[in-house]
Amino acid sequence: MGRLVMKFGGTSVANIERIQNVARHVKREVDAGHDVAVVVSAMSGKTNELVDWCRAASPMHDAREYDAVVASGEQVTSGLLAIALQALGINARSWQGWQIPILTSEAHASARIAGIDGSEILKRFKERKEVAVIAGFQGIHEATGRITTLGRGGSDTSAVAIAAAIRADRCDIYTDVDGVYTTDPRIVPKAKRMDKVAFEEMLELASQGAKVLQVRSVELGMVQNMPIFVRSSFDKPEDIDPHGTPPGTLICSEEEIVESQVVTGIAFSKDEAQISVRQIEDKPGVAAAIFGPLAEANINVDMIVQNVSEDGKTTDLTFTVPAADYARAKDTITKSKGAIGYARIDTATDVAKVSVIGSGMRSHTGVAAQAFQALADRKINIRAISTSEIKFSVLIDTAYTELAVRTLHTLYGLDRD
Amino acid sequence: MGRLVMKFGGTSVANIERIQNVARHVKREVDAGHDVAVVVSAMSGKTNELVDWCRAASPMHDAREYDAVVASGEQVTSGLLAIALQALGINARSWQGWQIPILTSEAHASARIAGIDGSEILKRFKERKEVAVIAGFQGIHEATGRITTLGRGGSDTSAVAIAAAIRADRCDIYTDVDGVYTTDPRIVPKAKRMDKVAFEEMLELASQGAKVLQVRSVELGMVQNMPIFVRSSFDKPEDIDPHGTPPGTLICSEEEIVESQVVTGIAFSKDEAQISVRQIEDKPGVAAAIFGPLAEANINVDMIVQNVSEDGKTTDLTFTVPAADYARAKDTITKSKGAIGYARIDTATDVAKVSVIGSGMRSHTGVAAQAFQALADRKINIRAISTSEIKFSVLIDTAYTELAVRTLHTLYGLDRD
Numbered sequence: 001m002g003r004l005v006m007k008f009g010g011t012s013v014a015n016i017e018r019i020q021n022v023a024r025h026v027k028r029e030v031d032a033g034h035d036v037a038v039v040v041s042a043m044s045g046k047t048n049e050l051v052d053w054c055r056a057a058s059p060m061h062d063a064r065e066y067d068a069v070v071a072s073g074e075q076v077t078s079g080l081l082a083i084a085l086q087a088l089g090i091n092a093r094s095w096q097g098w099q100i101p102i103l104t105s106e107a108h109a110s111a112r113i114a115g116i117d118g119s120e121i122l123k124r125f126k127e128r129k130e131v132a133v134i135a136g137f138q139g140i141h142e143a144t145g146r147i148t149t150l151g152r153g154g155s156d157t158s159a160v161a162i163a164a165a166i167r168a169d170r171c172d173i174y175t176d177v178d179g180v181y182t183t184d185p186r187i188v189p190k191a192k193r194m195d196k197v198a199f200e201e202m203l204e205l206a207s208q209g210a211k212v213l214q215v216r217s218v219e220l221g222m223v224q225n226m227p228i229f230v231r232s233s234f235d236k237p238e239d240i241d242p243h244g245t246p247p248g249t250l251i252c253s254e255e256e257i258v259e260s261q262v263v264t265g266i267a268f269s270k271d272e273a274q275i276s277v278r279q280i281e282d283k284p285g286v287a288a289a290i291f292g293p294l295a296e297a298n299i300n301v302d303m304i305v306q307n308v309s310e311d312g313k314t315t316d317l318t319f320t321v322p323a324a325d326y327a328r329a330k331d332t333i334t335k336s337k338g339a340i341g342y343a344r345i346d347t348a349t350d351v352a353k354v355s356v357i358g359s360g361m362r363s364h365t366g367v368a369a370q371a372f373q374a375l376a377d378r379k380i381n382i383r384a385i386s387t388s389e390i391k392f393s394v395l396i397d398t399a400y401t402e403l404a405v406r407t408l409h410t411l412y413g414l415d416r417d
Numbered sequence: 418m419g420r421l422v423m424k425f426g427g428t429s430v431a432n433i434e435r436i437q438n439v440a441r442h443v444k445r446e447v448d449a450g451h452d453v454a455v456v457v458s459a460m461s462g463k464t465n466e467l468v469d470w471c472r473a474a475s476p477m478h479d480a481r482e483y484d485a486v487v488a489s490g491e492q493v494t495s496g497l498l499a500i501a502l503q504a505l506g507i508n509a510r511s512w513q514g515w516q517i518p519i520l521t522s523e524a525h526a527s528a529r530i531a532g533i534d535g536s537e538i539l540k541r542f543k544e545r546k547e548v549a550v551i552a553g554f555q556g557i558h559e560a561t562g563r564i565t566t567l568g569r570g571g572s573d574t575s576a577v578a579i580a581a582a583i584r585a586d587r588c589d590i591y592t593d594v595d596g597v598y599t600t601d602p603r604i605v606p607k608a609k610r611m612d613k614v615a616f617e618e619m620l621e622l623a624s625q626g627a628k629v630l631q632v633r634s635v636e637l638g639m640v641q642n643m644p645i646f647v648r649s650s651f652d653k654p655e656d657i658d659p660h661g662t663p664p665g666t667l668i669c670s671e672e673e674i675v676e677s678q679v680v681t682g683i684a685f686s687k688d689e690a691q692i693s694v695r696q697i698e699d700k701p702g703v704a705a706a707i708f709g710p711l712a713e714a715n716i717n718v719d720m721i722v723q724n725v726s727e728d729g730k731t732t733d734l735t736f737t738v739p740a741a742d743y744a745r746a747k748d749t750i751t752k753s754k755g756a757i758g759y760a761r762i763d764t765a766t767d768v769a770k771v772s773v774i775g776s777g778m779r780s781h782t783g784v785a786a787q788a789f790q791a792l793a794d795r796k797i798n799i800r801a802i803s804t805s806e807i808k809f810s811v812l813i814d815t816a817y818t819e820l821a822v823r824t825l826h827t828l829y830g831l832d833r834d
Contacts (some may be wrong), residue, residue, distance in 0.1 A: 096485070
């Protein structure tokens with residue numbers, strides 16, 4: 001008998017039939033003796049509709065009103081799921097963010113959770129075996145009493161935060177895939193579902209383009225040491241043995257992973273653009289002159305590569321931005337030419353970033369070198385390289401993305417047998 | 418400079434364009450110097466969608482969850498209208514029922530307003546000229562902290578209650594018609610819009626089938642002596658002189674109506690069924706034996722006519738029910754035959770009720786007699802008659818409804834010149 005948080009995303013609650021399927025998943029865990037809190041997203045498509053309405057009402061809409069509007073999507077799902085659970089004979093009630101309350105910062109549309117009072121939910125677990133059905137993605141700012149939202153994908157973060165608040169044994173994230181894969185199975189059919197992955201590795205995978213979980217929820221899981229289990233909501237509830245080990249991926253602390261691998265997964269992102277600033281002076285303040293204006297323009301810079309100057313006077317600096325921001329970024333750098341002082345800029349928009357992730361890199365040397373050789377064997381030109389403790393990324397021409405990912409997937413022994 | 422409540426129903430806020438039109442209506446009043454609270458319904462069709470989802474999730478759904486789900490419709494509109502108002506440069510914020518708070522009874526799905534704290538709204542009128550955009554139809558039950566709704570059409574009631582709480586000068590109900598008419602203009606093209614109508618008369622009109630306003634909102638207006646002005650939301654905001662007298666109908670206390678008419682309006686309802694219970698014993702307890710089981714079966718009985726017994730032993734009793742309840746009502750009476758003791762029952766489903774309303778009836782005699790003669794002249798058979806202080810109703814064959822309404826409309830001098 002344990003305490004569980006179960007989170008269901010938009011596609012899992014897209015219509016009444018699927019909500020009833022979710023109810024049967026919950027019933028399975030309740031029948032197995034668990035105390036359960038469920039966190040739900042808005043029905044698939046609803047949040048987009050609400051966001052579109054806000055934009056149509058005014059492009060410069062008040063984020064406080066935006067939050068009041070879009071938070072309604074999760075409110076609907078929570079009530080409907082409570083109804084569906086009661087129809088199965090299960091004690092259940094819905095909870096809005098303000099009812100628990102889930103206190104957040106005042107940063108409307110991208111609020112951070114400040115604290116959750118789980119006492120009433122725990123009391124009802126004990127007294128009535130009542131399932132708490134909680135609207136995800138939202139909270140309340142205490143001083144103003146206004147509804148806040150956590151930003152897109154925020155329900156994952158809600159789920160992990162609630163799991164921590166009620167000291168759950170595990171936070172199950174039900175989604176439209178059955179776990180986290182070594183890479184995108186659409187690109188590499190031999191991709192394997194990982195049984196376990198460390199928080200740090202999942203963080204890198206998520207921030208490098210694996211869209212299974214919101215990055216913030218993984219960060220929170222890591223800080224709170226709350227195991228997150230990613231599993232499929234489309235499995236038939238009746239086919240799952242609640243006492244067995246269901247298919248899925250457990251995201252947990254590194255210590256719990258006995259057989260750690262050198263490389264865990266390969267992530268990639270095709271929507272990159274590269275800007276190289278040539279012959280800048282090699283002196284303090286130049287990087288600030290480049291990235292200051294970009295930050296002010298709200299452009300998210302990803303890779304930054306700067307080589308040691310050859311002649312001690314000038315050097316080149318390369319960075320990448322999302323393809324959508326390319327034109328604005330180029331424009332910003334051009335306008336700052338006087339302040340930066342460079343000879344010319346070279347740009348490329350058809351570039352992709354491929355990242356190799358694994359906490360085993362910490363203790364193994366030569367991991368990246370193997371990749372560079374393998375890519376060279378395939379005649380794939382590496383435009384830039386950046387590395388971190390448990391990850392390295394290469395920038396290549398987009399056309400070679402699939403080939404590079406497959407090559408590296410095989411190289412590091414990730415292919416399914 | 419005054420204080421106004423403006424209420425907009427579902428068709429008036431059906432899409433973003435119409436919400437922006439509503440915002441211009443509000444701006445007109447703000448520009449004229451008024452402090453304004455706006456009460457909004459859900460976008461047309463939304464409440465039905467939400468209700469359908471609740472029913473699909475479970476036919477026996479928890480009314481508390483139903484309320485959490487359906488109250489979201491008004492939440493969305495309130496946020497969107499606040500955004501649209503801000504886009505016009507007006508200070509505005511949305512208020513959910515629980516934020517004000519609007520305290521209600523615990524009767525979920527048909528809660529009654531228990532109290533409204535208007536102090537914060539009044540403070541913001543004074544300090545910031547801030548328009549309060551209030552989600553109609555909903556409140557919160559204080560002890561449980563759960564969302565409640567007032568039942569269908571409840572936003573009218575919300576508006577009048579809020580108007581009373583902030584001591585507004587008037588409550589404007591914007592709707593898809595431009596006022597209250599002497600009868601349905603689709604039946605009688607010569608029907609006139611009334612400039613003023615007394616609360617009591619409007620109550621009778623509303624309960625007799627005129628669907629302009631929710632009956633409870635009129636009751637509340639009468640108790641609180643809050644003038645209600647029914648007007649069109651489809652008028653162009655720019656065409657209206659905020660200092661002039663716009664087209665519409667003012668519902669107010671009788672004392673404010675200088676030139677009171679004998680008859681104010683004609684209402685009718687076609688969806689009636691008639692059941693006559695023949696030769697029941699003329700003794701105490703018989704009526705209870707008939708209407709007790711009907712009340713238990715939740716059947717709403719409207720007209721009840723019982724004649725004085727001719728022979729002192731047996732009498733006939735006739736009553737009407739909504740056509741939708743006819744079969745169940747007949748079944749209920751048949752099953753109670755032993756307890757009631759009657760010879761037979763006669764029924765008719767193709768019957769209509771036509772009601773003549775006017776507070777002038779109190780002081781004028783012979784008003785009904787004129788009607789009976791006029792209907793007889795037209796060879797319209799009266800099946801039953803019931804009367805009250807300011808109203809009388811006749812039950813006739815449905816086929817004659819339009820003819821009867823037109824005849825009475827002309828008879829009492831209501832035709833437009």
